[in-house]
Amino acid sequence: MEVTTELIVQALWDTLYMVSISLLFGSIIGIILGMLLVVTRKGHILENKLIFSIVNPIVNTFRSIPFIILLVAIIPFTRLIVGTSIGTTAAIVPLVLHIGPYMSRLVENSLLEVDDGIIEAAKAMGATPLQIIYRFLLPEAFPSLILSITTATIGLIGATAMAGAVGGGGLGDVAITYGYQRFSTITIFVTVIILVIIVQGVQSLGNILERKIRRV
Amino acid sequence: MIEFKNVSKVFDSNDKKIHALNDINVVVEKGDVFGVIGFSGAGKSTLIRTVNLLEYPTSGEVIIEGKSLAMLSEKELREEKKNIGMIFQHFNLLNSKTVFDNVAMPLILSKKKKKEIEERVYEILRFVGLEDKAKNYPNQLSGGQKQRVGIARALATNPSILLCDEATSALDPQTTKSILNLLKKINEEYKITILIITHEMEVIKEVCNRVAVMEEGRVIESGSVFDIFARPTTETTRNFVRSVVRDDVPESVYKMLKEDEYTSRIFKIDFLGASSGQPLISRTAKKYQVDINVLFGNITELQGMPIGNLIVELIGNDVELERALQFIRNQDVEVKEVSENGSHYGTHRTSAVGYAIHG
Structure with missing residues (x-):
């Protein structure tokens, strides 16, 4: 089997597909968990020891499992969710479970950067906890959240390289199966170049967006 | 009106109990500009936070316009x-x-109508003099302008009470003055009761009509600003007063004393409101056979009344001098003789405080 342009294009498409879908779901999970980690901590607007002491170790557990292990360990769960355990779509489930908790830590950090004074001002105005979250915390953390999502996206692109283990395809898979296992240096070279360009692009986009929102 | 009734606040930190507030009893009358002054850690920040319950008192209660929140x-x-x-701060x-959205925030939280919000925001921005900055972002503004936005935001919902938490501490003296003037205007035009906490006596002097001095979680002195300035009873208060009205005798005066001890006597006259400096000095000089030489003076105005001191040298024969002195004493002033061995009186408890206050 030769490496064709078609194959590369298909791999590129698979990578983008996996990254975008798992980013979407991962962000939702990440923002919700990250928000919970912040607002339920001691002294915060919705202090709740129970929720915090459940969410915190769960996030830690998922973050400590190497992605390649997670990928195969949750195969039954993957089958339950998407009906199959191999292929590009099947790779999305572990990707989401991998990036969600990772992103929750990034989101947590972004939200913690918001000055306590802002929350104090919100409380003094008589804002409800929900109003504090969506009128104060989220808008103030938004530029930083953009950077967090950028970092997570790049982490996700790296993780998709392992998706080949469950037949997920993608650029990383092509690099390993064609480039590494069949000694095709040019394939490794081409796929890596494409990945570099994507990562550069994502980072630049993230930076531009952040700067635009922060208005500096 | 804000009434603090036996308010105490205890913080638990690592098995150690910290008494931030100790049985506070203070009444802030409607229309007051009430200042609370103290060094950092005196408990004043905690005190102001018990008013809108950013901190709940451990015991006692805070009553706002008759209600215990x-x-x-x-x-x-x-x-x-x-x-x-x-x-x-x-x-x-x-x-x-934007500035507009910041000021609109309390109204948005109250789910007011868009039109109503817009009218109110522009009205209040006009009042604080930032109408043309409505579309700007806070980081495009100076410190003073930012505080004006803060004030506009605080006034958006037409409150009857305004709490100022070290509102001028991050501003330069010039800007501080302009913000204090704005607070004065708010108090006068909107009849809003203002509670200010600060570590700057200058702030108390400029805008407050009543003041409480806090130390270690207690109110150690309170009353009208004039009384506190005129007759501070505690050392802490005296130190604060000194940061605005210096009452120490300058070194040069002592030097003079040493040089011609026998030909003249030096007195420090404290003016506490009723009488002002000039007529008293000239009248004494006209009435009696004494020459009066003003060596040093520090008189400031407080709520329209002069307060401060003059250090004068009286030259003349003993009899005339005594009579002149008697005359001065009969006016509404306090007179103390500055003597060489009394020199400790003026110097030993002065300096360090000034640094602490501004530092």
Whole structure:
């Protein structure tokens, strides 16, 4: 089997597909968990020891499992969710479970950067906890959240390289199966170049967006 | 009106109990500009936070316009908070929102109509003099302008009380003056009761009519600003007063004393309101056979009344001098002789404080 342009294009498409879908779901999970980690901590607007002491170790557990292990360990769960355990779509489930908790830590950090004074001002105005979250915390953390999502996206692109283990395809898979296992240096070279360009692009986009929102 | 009734606050930190507030009893009358002064750690920040329950008192109660807010439900409390505006040392504005949106925030939270919000925001921005900055972002403004936005935001819901938490501490003296003038204007035009906490006596002097001095979680002295300035009873208060009205005798005066001890006597005259300096000095000089030489003076105006001191040298024969002195003493002033061995009186308890206050 030769490496064709078609194959590369298909791999590129698979990578983008996996990254975008798992980013979407991962962000939702990440923002919700990250928000919970912040607002339920001691002294915060919705202090709740129970929720915090459940969410915190769960996030830690998922973050400590190497992605390649997670990928195969949750195969039954993957089958339950998407009906199959191999292929590009099947790779999305572990990707989401991998990036969600990772992103929750990034989101947590972004939200913690918001000055306590802002929350104090919100409380003094008589804002409800929900109003504090969506009128104060989220808008103030938004530029930083953009950077967090950028970092997570790049982490996700790296993780998709392992998706080949469950037949997920993608650029990383092509690099390993064609480039590494069949000694095709040019394939490794081409796929890596494409990945570099994507990562550069994502980072630049993230930076531009952040700067635009922060208005500096 | 704000009444603090036996308010205490204890913080638990690592098995250690910290008494931030100790049995505070203070009444802030309607229309007052009430200042609370103290060094850092005196408890004044905690005190102001018990008013809108950013901190709940451990015991005692704070009564706002006849209501104890701690008794209310969460929902009722949020409503009541709209009657209490608050401004902060570091402004606490949303950097992601325009000036307009920042000021509109309390109204948005109250779910007011768009049109109503727009009218109110422009009205209040005009009042604080920032109408042309409505579309700007906070990081495009100076410190003074940011505090004006903070004030506008605090006034948006038409509160009857304004809390100022070290509102001028991050500003330069010039800007501080202009913000204090704005607070004065708010108090006069909107009849809003203002509670200010500060570590700067200058702030108390400029705007407050009443003041409480705090130390180690207690109110150690309180009363009208004039009385506190005129007759501070505690050392802490005296130190604060000195940061605005210096009452120490300068070194040069002592030097003079040493040089011609026998030909003249030096007195320090404290003016506490009623009489002002000039007529008293010239009248004494006209009436008696004494020459009066003003060596040093420090008189400032407080709520329209002069307060401060003059250090004068009286030259003349003993009899005339005594009579002149008697005359001066009969006016509404306090007279102390500055003597060489009394020199300790003036110097030993002065300097360090000034640094602590501004530092």
